[in-house]
Amino acid sequence: MAGRRRGTGRRRLAGCALAVAVLMSSCGAPPAQDGAGRDIRRTLDRRASAVLHHDASGYLAVVDPRAKALRTEQREEFENLAGLPLRSWTYRLGQVHRQGAEATAEIELRYRIDGYDSAPVRAARTLRLAEHGGRWYLTADSPGKGAGQQLWQQGRVAVVRGRHSLVLGVGRQSRILRAVAAVADASVPAVDSSWHGTWAGRVVVLVPSSLNSMAALLDSPAASYRDIAAVTTGEAGGAGAAPADRVIVNPAAYAVLSELGKQVVITHETTHVATRSQTSQATPLWLSEGFADWVAYRDTGTGAPDAAPELQRAVRGGALPAALPADADFGFGGDAGTLARAYEGGWLACRLIAREWGGQRLADFYRAVGAHQRRDGAVEAAMNSVLGTTPEDFTARWREYLRAQLG
Structure with missing residues (x-):
């Protein structure tokens, strides 16, 4: 996954698929037998x-x-x-x-x-x-x-407590960390109003000193996150209790966002924290990323042309997508336009579900997909049982919705 621009002027990456590099499971091997x-x-x-x-x-x-x-x-x-x-x-x-x-x-x-x-x-x-x-x-x-540094290996950790958040920073001024905490505090009730599921209702945000420090926490090249304002770490899989998540901010990219952009970014990432236990290998990225964007944009008054400029250009240019975004469209290092259209298409798919079936049914659909043991058939079964439709019918509705919203 790579960064993209939107009408809010934001840059960010959603973190649904970043878990494995940061939260490693135990190798479980026996210790040496000689004592x-x-x-x-x-x-x-x-x-x-x-x-x-x-x-x-x-x-x-x-x-x-x-x-x-x-x-x-x-x-x-x-x-x-x-x-x-x-x-x-x-x-x-x-x-x-x-x-x-x-x-x-x-x-x-x-x-x-x-x-x-x-x-x-x-x-x-x-x-x-x-x-x-x-x-x-x-x-x-x-x-x-496959593991990265820990924040305390980068310098003295400053701690700011919010109402619903804990912000941990290294090399950042207290006023900056307090501002991040205020945004994170606002994100939690926004998520609660959209996701009526059991989650901690709190978020931990890490603010490292630089892009390079962020990349070191994630054990990835800095170039992968240059235009990314924030990521979320955590293990998707749905087995047992969800692990603790961390939202990690890229201080350079985050700083240039508008106030709306910052709120959208952190609310998006907080949504990943809330939905982690219901997100599994069966959940396609268009749904996990689209749902997080739907929550983040829900009460902002942002219209489709402002939030989906790349997809609008494609629709007006006669390149209406034939299918919902594939997971590969969200990959790192790919074409920036493809990535932007993937996020925008996923968001509009979830927005369509919320409009036609309601926000509660959208959340139910998300859970139903994640409850499947594998990807094959998960979306089809959930669309049938929760939405009363088929992937073919829904895709046709989505394409018409794109024309109506962006044409």
Whole structure:
């Protein structure tokens, strides 16, 4: 997925598909069988206890005294964490590869922010350790495969609490973080009025210092997010409790948006947070992105020509889409026009459902699609059971709606 411009002057990416790179699941492999795994787990338990008890000396006690650079880095990270209101902080030990007095361990950090996370954030880490005197000490700590940095690894974390939001920033002025919190606070009731489902009713927003810092959190090239104002991390899949989501702001792209644009962006991303547990592999991107845009635009008074300029150009130029946007149309690195038309087409599809069947039926349709175990047949079954129509009939209605709204 890539960025696009709209009538609000906004740039953003919806984060439905970004989960896997940021929230890694545990590898689940057994530890080494010679006792190293047990002893390494004790080291990790001591480290976790030190974090929760704000014990700097205990945190550093598990770092190899000879690893001077790592000790300096770990001291800074611990200080950067000081303001984070943590409810829990644990490590899950996965594979351990031992060679004599040295070992490499794949672990999963799990933590919750008090009052905001109903499930833990998960982050894969790779640790290198050395044994001295029967105890294991850290000699290196880096992101695991496919995982990015954590915010506190980028600097001291500033914390701003809103009514419905928690904004965590690095290298940003307090007034900027407060302004983001105000926008996030307004997004939660907007989502509640459209999505009558069970969700936390709170959102955590990360504001890094730069585009490059944002990309480091996502473990992706900065160029992928240059025109993106915000993304949402989280795992789609619908299995069990939804994991904790984070809305991550690109400070450069977000700053140039209008006030309306900022509100639309954050409301869109908050919608992804709210709908995460009902979003699965069966949910097409035109529905997940279109529904988030429908919620974000719902009470703004924005008309179709203003919010869908690329699609309007296509319709007026005789290139009326033949089918609803495919998932591939939302991909990173593709044509910017194709991407814009995909978002706009998904939004207008959901807007059509809300107009013809009502907003509640649109939300019911979303849930029904997500409840399927696989993509094949999910939309067809939900259209039949919830909307009383077929994909062919709906597509024809959608094409006529595009003509009427954009022609």
